[in-house]
Amino acid sequence: MKWPGFLLPLVDLAGSVISPPPGSEDAAHQNFRGLSSRAPGTSRQPTNTPRTRLSSAEQTDERSIALDGKRIDYKLVRRRGRRGVGLKVDGTGMTVAASLTTSISAIEDMIGKNGGWVLKKLGEWSHRKITPQRWQTGATIFYLGEPLTLMIDAGASKVKVEQAELQIQTHLFVQVKAALHDPAAIAEQAEVAVVAWLKKQALPYLAQRTFFYSKLHNLTPPRVFLSSANNRWGSCNSRREIRFSWRLMKARPALIDYVVCHELAHLRQMNHSAAFWHEVERMCPDYVALKQELDQNDHRFRAF
Numbered sequence: 001m002k003w004p005g006f007l008l009p010l011v012d013l014a015g016s017v018i019s020p021p022p023g024s025e026d027a028a029h030q031n032f033r034g035l036s037s038r039a040p041g042t043s044r045q046p047t048n049t050p051r052t053r054l055s056s057a058e059q060t061d062e063r064s065i066a067l068d069g070k071r072i073d074y075k076l077v078r079r080r081g082r083r084g085v086g087l088k089v090d091g092t093g094m095t096v097a098a099s100l101t102t103s104i105s106a107i108e109d110m111i112g113k114n115g116g117w118v119l120k121k122l123g124e125w126s127h128r129k130i131t132p133q134r135w136q137t138g139a140t141i142f143y144l145g146e147p148l149t150l151m152i153d154a155g156a157s158k159v160k161v162e163q164a165e166l167q168i169q170t171h172l173f174v175q176v177k178a179a180l181h182d183p184a185a186i187a188e189q190a191e192v193a194v195v196a197w198l199k200k201q202a203l204p205y206l207a208q209r210t211f212f213y214s215k216l217h218n219l220t221p222p223r224v225f226l227s228s229a230n231n232r233w234g235s236c237n238s239r240r241e242i243r244f245s246w247r248l249m250k251a252r253p254a255l256i257d258y259v260v261c262h263e264l265a266h267l268r269q270m271n272h273s274a275a276f277w278h279e280v281e282r283m284c285p286d287y288v289a290l291k292q293e294l295d296q297n298d299h300r301f302r303a304f
């Protein structure tokens with residue numbers, strides 16, 4: 001199960017990062033858990049349009065509607081050429097997809113018709129809500145499972161990210177050029193800088209773990225790439241290419257190793273058969289507990 005089509009893939013922010021080419025659909029994937037719930041009878045539409053926030057082909061709007069006496073906030077995403085109205089509920093709340101011209105009353109009709117379903121799903125998701133990342137000094141960033149405290153120096157002459165060179169590395173120092181009195185610009189620059197920093201750490205780290213397990217289990221090392229997926233941890237295709245989401249760097253090393261072993265096992269079994277899981281177990285004996293831990297915490301890794 002994949003992230004619904006109208007949530008577009010994130011655009012890479014760092015030029016140095018290798019992105020997955022489109023259309024590697026022969027791949028075996030490892031999805032984040034839970035993903036989202038789609039209302040029965042509502043439509044989804046895949047799209048390959050790159051995400052551009054200000055594009056006239058797409059408009060987003062924050063709205064709310066009363067359902068069963070409760071005020072429900074939702075995000076309305078209008079896209080040119082979209083057919084039908086799609087409802088989706090996940091850890092970020094409800095998202096409604098519609099065309100640029102669908103009337104609000106038609107949209108609200110559709111939400112109303114599915115009101116029971118929406119409330120039920122919002123209830124199910126309430127305990128693993130994705131809390132948006134805060135981008136200000138004192139906020140926490142998880143790196144290899146450890147909390148790092150964000151320290152932002154605004155108004156610097158250049159953008160720079162540095163992990164504290166202390167014995168215990170507990171802080172992430174971020175310099176941004178934005179002026180001190182402009183919190184929105186500071187947050188935006190800090191996020192871009194931290195994401196680029198995480199990606200820079202991710203490729204050598206993940207490639208090393210992949211190489212380590214390949215050698216250990218007599219596999220020819222595959223080619224390793226980074227992806228910006230926020231719906232799957234990793235994927236593997238028949239060309240012996242493995243892609244890992246840079247978001248994996250937020251998880252603790254044992255969880256990362258499980259994902260590495262999972263993808264490597266796909267080099268022998270391009271499916272999720274019993275033989276595949278047997279292969280995973282051989283490489284990662286604790287895989288059941290690790291998989292469960294990963295599943296239960298995915299909303300923590302998706303804050304940004």
Ligand SMILES: [Zn+2]
Binds near residue numbers: 266
């Ligand atoms: Zn898999």
